[in-house]
Each structure stands twice: as C-alpha cells, then as structure tokens.
Amino acid sequence: DVAPSRGLGDVYKRQMQSRGIGRLFEGVDWITVAIYLLVVTIGFVAITAASYEEGAADLFAFSHFYVKQLVWMAVAFVVAVVVLLVDASVYHKLAYVFYIGGLVLLVAALLFGREVNGAKAWFEFGSVRVQPVEFVKIATALALARVMSTQTFSITRVGDLMRVGMVICLPLAIIVLQNDTGSGIVLGSLLFVLYREGLNKWLCIPVLLIAALFIVSFLLTPMTLLIALLLVCTFSEAMMNGQWRSRLVFLAALALGALCLYLVMFVAAPGRMDGYRCLLTVTLLSLPAVGIYAFRSNLRNIFVTMGLFLLALVFVPTTDYIFNSVLKPHQQNRILSFLGLASDPLGTDYNVNQAKIAIGSGGWLGKGFLEGTQIKYGFVPEKHTDFIFCTVGEEWGFFGTMAVLTLFCLLILRLMRMGERQEEPFGRIYCYAVAAILLFHLLVNVGMTIGLMPVMGIPLPYMSYGGSSLIAFTILLFIAVRLDASTRQFNFR
Numbered sequence: 001d002v003a004p005s006r007g008l009g010d011v012y013k014r015q016m017q018s019r020g021i022g023r024l025f026e027g028v029d030w031i032t033v034a035i036y037l038l039v040v041t042i043g044f045v046a047i048t049a050a051s052y053e054e055g056a057a058d059l060f061a062f063s064h065f066y067v068k069q070l071v072w073m074a075v076a077f078v079v080a081v082v083v084l085l086v087d088a089s090v091y092h093k094l095a096y097v098f099y100i101g102g103l104v105l106l107v108a109a110l111l112f113g114r115e116v117n118g119a120k121a122w123f124e125f126g127s128v129r130v131q132p133v134e135f136v137k138i139a140t141a142l143a144l145a146r147v148m149s150t151q152t153f154s155i156t157r158v159g160d161l162m163r164v165g166m167v168i169c170l171p172l173a174i175i176v177l178q179n180d181t182g183s184g185i186v187l188g189s190l191l192f193v194l195y196r197e198g199l200n201k202w203l204c205i206p207v208l209l210i211a212a213l214f215i216v217s218f219l220l221t222p223m224t225l226l227i228a229l230l231l232v233c234t235f236s237e238a239m240m241n242g243q244w245r246s247r248l249v250f251l252a253a254l255a256l257g258a259l260c261l262y263l264v265m266f267v268a269a270p271g272r273m274d275g276y277r278c279l280l281t282v283t284l285l286s287l288p289a290v291g292i293y294a295f296r297s298n299l300r301n302i303f304v305t306m307g308l309f310l311l312a313l314v315f316v317p318t319t320d321y322i323f324n325s326v327l328k329p330h331q332q333n334r335i336l337s338f339l340g341l342a343s344d345p346l347g348t349d350y351n352v353n354q355a356k357i358a359i360g361s362g363g364w365l366g367k368g369f370l371e372g373t374q375i376k377y378g379f380v381p382e383k384h385t386d387f388i389f390c391t392v393g394e395e396w397g398f399f400g401t402m403a404v405l406t407l408f409c410l411l412i413l414r415l416m417r418m419g420e421r422q423e424e425p426f427g428r429i430y431c432y433a434v435a436a437i438l439l440f441h442l443l444v445n446v447g448m449t450i451g452l453m454p455v456m457g458i459p460l461p462y463m464s465y466g467g468s469s470l471i472a473f474t475i476l477l478f479i480a481v482r483l484d485a486s487t488r489q490f491n492f493r
Contacts, residue, residue, distance in 0.1 A: 025084060027488030029481055032414045036462065036477060039407050040076070040470070043463030044069055046391040049370055050384040051465075065384050065465050072467040076474040083478040088486035091479055092426050095139075095146035099167070102139035105132035106174040117457065118328065119180040133183045134472035136171050140187060141433035141476070143167050148197060149425035155198045164194065179328065182444075182456030189440035193432045197425075213312055217319045218339055338454040351387065354380045355449045359393030359401070366397030384465040386457055389449045404463075408442050415477075418484040427483040434480045438473075 044066065051065035060067060109132050114124045123130045144167050147153065153160050168187050175184035191199075323332060337349050345353060358374035361367070370376070372394035375383050380390050393401050412435045419431030438461055445460040447453030459466060461473045 025485070027485035028084065029414065029418065029484055029488075032411065032418075032477075032481055035407055035411045035414065036474075039404070039411070039462045040073060042392070042404060042407075043388065043460075044073060045369070046388050046395075046463060047384050047465050049372065049395055050375055050388065050391045052370055052376075068467075069465055069470075072470050075467070076470050079471055080474050080478045083475055084482050084485070086482065088427075088483050091142060091430075091483070092146060092149075095142035098139040099143035102132065102136035103171060103174065106136055106171060106178070108132075110174060110178050113178075118330070119178055119457075121175070121178040121180045121183070128467070131466075131468040133171075133175055133178075133180060134468045135475070136175075137186065137437055138472060138476045138479070140167065140171055140190070141430055141437065142479075144190060144193065144433055145426045145430040148193075148429050155194065156200070161199075180457075181327075181331065182458050185456070186437060186440055186458065189436040190433055192436040192439075193429060196432050197429065209312065210315060213315055214319055214322070215339065218323075218335070334454045338451075351381050351455060352448065352451050355387050355390045356451055358390040359450060362394040362397040362400075364398045366393075366395045366400055369395055371395060386445065386455075386459060386464065387449055388460055388464045389446055393449075405442075405446070408438070408461075411477075412439050412442075415480055418480055421487065422483065423487055427480075427487060430483060431480045434476055437476065 047069050048066040053064075062068065062071075109121050109123060113120050114122045114129070116122050116129070121131055121133055123132065144164065147160075147163055147167055148155075155161070168190055172184045172187045175181070175187075323335070327335070337352075354374065358372065358380050361374060362372070367373070372391060374380055374394055375391050380387055383391055389401070389404075392404055396403075415431050415435040415438070419428040419435070422428040422431065441458055441461050444453050444456055444458045445464075448455045448458075459469045462470065
C-alpha cells in the first residue's frame with residue numbers, strides 16, 4: 001500500500017467542497033499567467049521573424065512555421081484552461097498513472113518511433129510530430145512529488161533515496177537509449193529539489209564533482225590531475241574545522257614523506273614505472289597512515305574526504321570509456337569543441353559561431369523586426385527552434401535579450417514563491433521541480449547560443465518552435481498554478 005500524502009487529501013477536499021461555479025479561477029496567480037503570456041507572445045514574434053519569407057505568395061499558409069505555432073498557441077491556451085479546471089487532488093491521485101504511462105510512451109518511441117536528428121524519440125502522425133519526452137518531464141515531476149510527500153518518507157533514509165533515484169533514473173535511462181542525451185540530462189536538475197527538501201550536502205557534492213572531473217580530465221594530464229586532487233582534498237580537509245593548522249602540518253609532513261618515497265621509487269625503477277604510477281602508488285600507500293591518524297584523533301570527516309578521493313581515482317580512468325564508447329561522434333566533437341581541444345569552423349563549431357555573430361551584431365538595441373541579416377539569410381541553423389534566442393539578440397539587441405531573461409527569472413521566482421506558500425509537501429516539491437526544469441532549460445539553451453555551454457539540442461521554453469514543447473511546458477506550469485490556486489482559495493476563506 002502506498003503511504004498517504006501528508007495533509008494533501010484533507011486540504012484539497014475542503015478546498016474543492018467550498019469551491020463554487022463562479023469561483024473556478026479564484027486564487028490563480030495572474031502575475032504568473034501574465035508572464036507566461038508575454039513569453040509565449042515574444043516567442044511567436046521571434047518565430048515569425050526567423051521563418052518569414054519575403055515575397056511569399058500566401059503569408060497565412062499552414063506551411064509557415066509561425067502559422068503552425070499560432071495554432072499550437074491556441075491549443076496550449078485551451079489546455080491551460082482545462083488544467084486549471086481540473087481538481088488539484090487529481091494530479092496527486094494520478095501521479096503514478098501518469099508516470100507509468102510516460103515510461104510506456106518512451107519505450108514505444110524507442111521501439112516504433114521515428115528517428116529525427118539521430119534521436120529515435122518521436123511519434124509521427126501525418127505532418128504532426130510528437131516528442132513524448134517533453135510530457136515525461138511532467139510525469140516525473142508529479143511522481144517525484146508523490147513519492148517525497150508520503151508520511152513515511154525521510155530524505156535521510158537510504159531506502160527512500162533509492163526510490164527517488166529510481167523515479168528519476170528509469171526515464172533517464174530510456175531517454176539515453178533513444179540517443180536524446182540532452183533531454184535526459186534535464187532530469188538531473190531535480191537534484192535541486194532534493195537539496196531544497198533537506199538532502200545532505202555531502203550527497204550532492206559527489207554528483208557535482210563527477211561532472212567537474214569529467215571535464216577536467218580532458219584538460220589536464222593524469223599527473224597534473226592527480227596532484228590537483230591531492231591538493232584539493234588536503235586543503236579542504238585541513239580547513240574543515242578549527243584544528244586546521246595542526247592537521248595541515250600533519251598532512252604536509254605526510255606529503256613530504258610521500259614525495260621522498262616517490263623520488264626513491266622513480267629513481268629505483270625509472271624504466272618500469274612512470275611518474276604518474278609512482279605517485280599514485282605512493283598516494284595509495286599513504287592513505288592507511290591518514291586513516292590511522294584520523295581514527296586515533298577522532299577526526300571522522302577525513303574518511304569522507306578519503307572516500308571522495310578514492311571515488312575520483314576510480315572514476316577518472318572511466319572517462320575515456322564513457323567518452324569513446326557511450327557518447328556518439330557528434331557529442332564527442334561538441335565537447336572537444338566546447339573545451340577548445342578541437343576546431344571545426346565549418347562543421348561542429350559552425351552553429352555556435354554563427355549564433356554568436358548574430359547576437360553580437362544586434363548591438364544594444366538590435367536591428368529591428370525582420371531586419372536581422374544573419375537570421376533572414378539563413379546563416380544561423382535551427383534559428384526558429386534551438387537557436388531562437390539568436391533572433392531575439394540580433395533583432396532586439398542587448399536590451400531585448402535582457403528583457404527576455406528577466407521575464408524567465410521572474411517566472412522561476414514566482415514558482416519558488418508558490419512552492420513556499422504551499423501547505424503540504426506535494427505542491428511545494430512539484431513547484432520547485434518545475435522551477436528547476438525551467439532554470440536548466442534556460443541556462444543550457446542560452447548558454448549554448450553564446451558559447452558557454454556545449455550544444456545539446458534543448459529548446460527554450462515557451463519560445464522555441466514546436467507543439468510538443470509548448471503544450472508540455474504549458475501543462476507543466478499550469479499544474480503548479482492550479483496547486484497554488486487551491487491553497488490560496490482555502491486561505492481566502
């Protein structure tokens with residue numbers, strides 16, 4: 001049996017019983033709705049500018065992207081109203097049903113879907129394509145909120161954390177098999193929700209370290225990386241509490257002894273053991289001494305640092321396997337190009353270079369609507385989807401891009417505020433999950449257009465062209481608005 005949610009049923013039942021026909025939209029955060037409408041409208045204008053063709057015989061033909069997007073906008077607005085009319089308790093009750101249905105859709109897309117840009121993640125119905133992964137984000141956020149809002153759930157219990165990990169990792173694994181890694185990585189943003197709910201920082205740090213080590217392993221030689229790990233672990237451990245001076249002296253003395261032993265080994269076996277292996281061997285031989293010192297001095301935190309260090313030593317050699325065997329060639333090229341280890345101006349680097357040229361050419365105020373030459377003449381690929389931010393940058397300039405970013409920041413802050421005023425965990429966790437997903441999409445999409453992030457093929461919410469994306473993000477947001485409205489309706493009485 002599934003444990004009941006903490007307070008959700010009683011709160012929502014009283015809310016629904018007191019709601020009249022004339023009060024269907026009472027409590028709705030209209031500021032959030034207004035921000036949503038503004039962003040969607042700006043997206044439509046940008047798509048129009050990106051896909052407009054001068055001299056076209058029929059400006060209102062359905063073949064134009066902006067006409068299609070207008071239809072999807074109408075559908076999204078209807079869907080938003082329906083979501084607001086549904087009782088808030090329904091999203092709690094059917095969270096697992098939505099989640100299982102999402103997994104089924106992902107598997108069906110993997111087996112029978114259409115391959116687009118190397119990812120087998122689409123269903124095609126005539127001229128309409130649907131990407132189920134966009135809706136799976138909603139189902140995963142609901143399931144995560146349902147799991148974490150049960151009365152017996154504890155963020156400090158290993159078994160409960162494994163349940164949460166399973167909820168996130170099951171769809172992630174299927175998405176990776178679809179070769180749509182960029183969309184799958186979005187689910188990793190839900191780690192922010194776990195941290196908000198009280199997850200120990202020592203469980204969050206290893207995840208961040210893994211990502212950092214994966215990148216750094218390409219930039220540093222093995223010897224340099226090992227020395228850097230030693231220094232980072234040594235100084236972080238030495239300064240962890242008030243006894244950092246004495247501990248730093250001990251660790252420095254140990255390092256000096258290890259260096260002497262390293263020199264002896266390197267001189268004694270110069271042809272059979274290179275410098276890196278010598279230093280690694282000496283380091284591993286030194287760990288027992290550190291452990292004995294920590295145990296006798298009752299300094300248990302050192303064991304945490306030692307564990308992180310050993311995990312790093314195990315993980316670093318696997319980066320070559322992950323890079324060469326798991327990632328696809330185009331993903332490898334994007335990472336190498338992003339790190340500056342490869343240059344392909346007419347291939348891998350072309351999209352990003354043209355995107356930066358388009359944004360930079362906009363200046364402070366932009367060139368004006370339909371006056372963007374980089375966009376108009378097709379120099380920027382995917383200008384109406386993944387690189388829609390380039391259209392804003394070229395035609396509306398720096399102030400236009402800042403206005404868009406400000407609207408997104410306000411939307412995310414409103415979601416976090418919604419979460420904080422929820423009376424039960426389900427609504428709070430879901431609102432923070434939505435905020436995390438939107439923030440991740442915003443950072444990655446804008447970051448890749450200006451060269452700060454590798455290209456992942458992640459759309460800009462509410463602005464990039466696409467029916468699946470627009471409708472899914474609309475549902476994602478308005479479920480949060482519905483949950484918040486139910487709480488405010490009850491507080492108004």
